[in-house]
Amino acid sequence: MRSSPVPFATLLTRTGAGLALTFLLLGTGAGTALAQGGPASLQEIQLTGSFGLDYSNGGYGTNQNTNVLLGLFGLGLETDSFRVTASMPYMRISGRGLVVFDAGGNAIVVNRRGSTASDVRTGFGDLNLSASYTIPPAILDDFEVRLTASTKLPTASSRRRLSTGEADFGMNIDVSRQYGIWGPFLAVGYLIPGRPLAYTLSDTVSVSAGTSIELSSNLVAVTL
Helix, strand or coil: CCCCCEEEEEEEEEECCEEEEEEEEEECCCCEECCCCCCHHHHCCEEEEEEEEEEEEECCCCCCCEEEEEEEEEEEEECCCEEEEEECCEEEEEECCCEEECCCCCEEECCCCCCCCCEEEEEECCEEEEEEEEECHHHHCCEEEEEEEEEEECCCCCCCCCCCCCCEEEEEEEEEECECCEEEEEEEEEEECCCCCCCCCCCEEEEEEEEEEEEECCEEEEEC
């Protein structure tokens, strides 16, 4: 088993203006090595679990607030360079926003007409899968570059307006470098949403930048 800390839980809090501050709690006991008695390569495989909360609110195309609360549950398998994850949020959407988004940036159509009365939607969202490869920092002068491909499978109910009912596909590139306790990063993504019959969703490009700050050996703060 690797002795380095692995992510154990993530607490996310954001408003309609965007994510302000994220705290990552790290624990050395959160990862579980697989096949400890097998070859060395298998001993490096880690199983991780994560839990978090994501809250946002905004007009979402109307003049009234819509509140979105997500409970985030995920599992991951990782080695030094490869990582695969699976996650599914539990959602509570209150309001009449035209379109809101889940934690993965995937569109969830709540009300196609802004005049529809405000209501509450609860239930599990779509299944999100991802696979990523991290280029070793030693190759790129200590810069860490992660390439990720992801997909959202329409497992949630489109009738209850918790999903578009279509699969989405995405690609991301994340670049970071550590400078002492500081870890600045830049992320660029491209999302190809599904094509529902009743409406059109456009492809989107996302860009985010920020830095992490190592507050202690077990606590890291991230600002965007």
